[in-house]
Amino acid sequence: MPELPDLEIFKQYIDSTSLHQEIERAYIKNTKLLENLTGEKLVSSLGGNEFDSTLRHGKYLFIKLRKGGFLVLHFGMTGELGYFKNKNRENPYGYLYIYYKNGYRLVYISKRKLGMITLVNNVDKFIAEKELGPDADKVNKNQFIKIMNNSRGYIKTTLMNQKKIAGIGNIYSDEILFQSQIHPKKKIKELIQDDIETLYRKMKQVFRTAVKHKAIPDDFPASYLIPVRNEKQKCPKCKKEIKRIKLSGRPAYYCPHCQKL
DNA sequence: AGTACCACCTGACGGC
DNA sequence: TGCCGTCAGGTGGTAC
Numbered sequence: 001m002p003e004l005p006d007l008e009i010f011k012q013y014i015d016s017t018s019l020h021q022e023i024e025r026a027y028i029k030n031t032k033l034l035e036n037l038t039g040e041k042l043v044s045s046l047g048g049n050e051f052d053s054t055l056r057h058g059k060y061l062f063i064k065l066r067k068g069g070f071l072v073l074h075f076g077m078t079g080e081l082g083y084f085k086n087k088n089r090e091n092p093y094g095y096l097y098i099y100y101k102n103g104y105r106l107v108y109i110s111k112r113k114l115g116m117i118t119l120v121n122n123v124d125k126f127i128a129e130k131e132l133g134p135d136a137d138k139v140n141k142n143q144f145i146k147i148m149n150n151s152r153g154y155i156k157t158t159l160m161n162q163k164k165i166a167g168i169g170n171i172y173s174d175e176i177l178f179q180s181q182i183h184p185k186k187k188i189k190e191l192i193q194d195d196i197e198t199l200y201r202k203m204k205q206v207f208r209t210a211v212k213h214k215a216i217p218d219d220f221p222a223s224y225l226i227p228v229r230n231e232k233q234k235c236p237k238c239k240k241e242i243k244r245i246k247l248s249g250r251p252a253y254y255c256p257h258c259q260k261l
Numbered sequence: 262a263g264t265a266c267c268a269c270c271t272g273a274c275g276g277c
Numbered sequence: 278t279g280c281c282g283t284c285a286g287g288t289g290g291t292a293c
Contacts, residue, residue, distance in 0.1 A: 001286045032270095059287075077287045078272085093272095112270050114287050153263050162288080171286050248265055251285085
């Protein structure tokens with residue numbers, strides 16, 4: 001479930017497993033995920049190289065290469081990472097394999113092939129080209145208020161708009177709205193300043209909590225929506241039934257009692 | 262500017 | 278058990 005907290009966990013995973021060790025070779029199984037890049041170029045750039053550090057912006061992960069440039073990973077809907085030595089941990093959906101001299105490999109895994117892999121020299125330039133807004137976990141309160149005041153439309157749609165704020169997806173937008181007690185289909189212009197500040201506070205709190213629990217929904221606090229984000233489940237606060245509606249074709253789950261329009 | 266809908270891709274799940 | 282339709286955390290493009 002690759003949204004901001006998941007990406008933050010991926011970042012920590014790379015940081016704790018894959019930095020500062022020589023890459024023996026790389027292998028790309030399918031070039032479909034590559035953007036502006038050939039498989040040959042990717043493989044030759046990684047071989048004999050080393051990862052120095054990582055950066056995250058929204059749902060994108062940037063891994064700095066010792067010899068210059070960054071490996072960029074986007075995880076789509078089903079992307080994940082694996083770092084292991086044992087062959088029986090092999091995954092049929094692995095696409096990019098990075099083999100280290102120590103016998104371990106880092107694998108980019110994607111069931112649905114909706115992710116993206118590329119190489120860039122300049123992260124800020126990449127962010128500008130993708131027109132991404134500020135990272136949702138790093139944006140400050142004044143920036144956030146300004147972004148909201150410059151938007152119209154539904155609050156949920158706006159929170160998920162990567163060009164406004166980067167990092168929030170379908171699942172976490174539901175959680176942020178649930179914690180803020182705001183209906184997903186509330187129009188931004190109908191929110192008062194207090195609501196916007198609540199959203200900002202809850203957004204940060206949700207990220208902090210999710211990352212603390214390694215982005216594993218079952219470990220989230222009992223007051224969280226995500227572990228019970230399904231129709232016919234009971235609202236963690238009022239125990240009434242969770243409802244599902246659609247916004248631009250995407251499902252939104254909320255509590256009609258706690259989140260009034 | 263914002264919304265709905267389609268496409269991409271393919272596994273998971275529920276119903277019959 | 279098996280087939281089939283529908284749905285799914287992502288983004289990007291189009292028509293209105």
